Amino acid sequence: GSPFVYGFYLFVHRYLASGDSQKSLSYEFLISPSTISGIVLETCNTLWDVLVGEVFIVPSAENFATIAHDFETIWNFPNAIGALDGRHCETQNFPGQGTDYFNYQSYFSMVLLAMCDAKYKFSFVDIGGRGRRSDGGLFRHSALGRQFYAGEVQCPGPRTPPGWMQPLPHVIIGDEAFALNYHLMIPFGGNYLSDEKNIFNYRLSRARKVIENAFGIMTARFRILRRCLVASEPTVRAVCNVPRWRSFVATTV
Structure with a gap:
């Protein structure tokens, strides 16, 4: 050039x-x-x-199985094919949009919905969500979300993790903003949880933090995303x- x-x-x-x-x-x-x-x-x-x-990876059973192996090896969480979260990128309001981009934190934003593997590499990104919508709603209407809810994604078959007696499905790891689904795992809700549920929530949260860390690495490298985008x-x-x-x-x- x-x-x-x-x-x-x-x-x-x-x-x-x-x-x-x-x-x-x-x-x-x-x-x-x-x-x-x-x-x-x-x-x-x-x-x-x-x-x-x-x-990005091709969403195939083979590639997801590799990601799941990494999550189990690095983060001690079996059968995870990605960690999912949304990040609000602050913007000025766009003409003619009213309050569509006004989020629950009281500023205008465009949502960057992303999933990453166990090594902080993004494997799926959906850009342009309006700030007022929930992460769960944005995922449901994203390209990957529609495929997951329709059962069209080529996930690996159920696998029995070490120490378990029965096979478990492969799942995306999310937080409470998402709805529990056969292929989408979120923490147990409520207070006064049993020790087993608290341990599960801790393990899930530890593995899910890779997506938060991936966003942190991204904004450290591209500082424009720390500012209001005018x-x-x-x-x-x-x-x-x-x-x-x-x-x-x-x-x-």
Whole structure:
């Protein structure tokens, strides 16, 4: 590519990594804010088009079995094929959207719903959820969620973990924001739980924290996600693609 194209890439990387606002970059590089917004949108989308075939796993029984082995080996939780959670990326309100993006924490946000493996690598991302919707509702209407609830995902068959007498299904690990399902495990609710249930909740929570840690690694590398995103809706969606890039970086460094 030409030096001009590489300059665009480095400019956008500066924006994503430093967390500087588009307005401050406009003053520094003497480029109009509208031009900066266009460069960010086009470059982010181009990067994703280039990396789309190299980032995520194919959702097959074989690949999920490998992830489950890693969860059992590293986190001592058997038959887990991913840890699932949503992260609210703060935004300005978008024109004509009313309170659709206004979340329960009293700010406007776009939800980045993601699942990762035992090694903090994202395996599924759904971008663009409106802040007022719950993580569970967003997952149910996501591409992966629809496949799971329809029984169309190629999960490994039930497996008997060490120390168990009967086979158990493979599951995604979530928190109380999600609904319990045959392939979606959440903690026991309520107070005064038995020792067995408390131990189970501890083990599940410990394994589920990989997705929180993955979000932490992502925002440390791409500091723009720690700030309020002041940009158009398409640009915010493009910027929120960065966890997909982080998965690519994680496999190449």
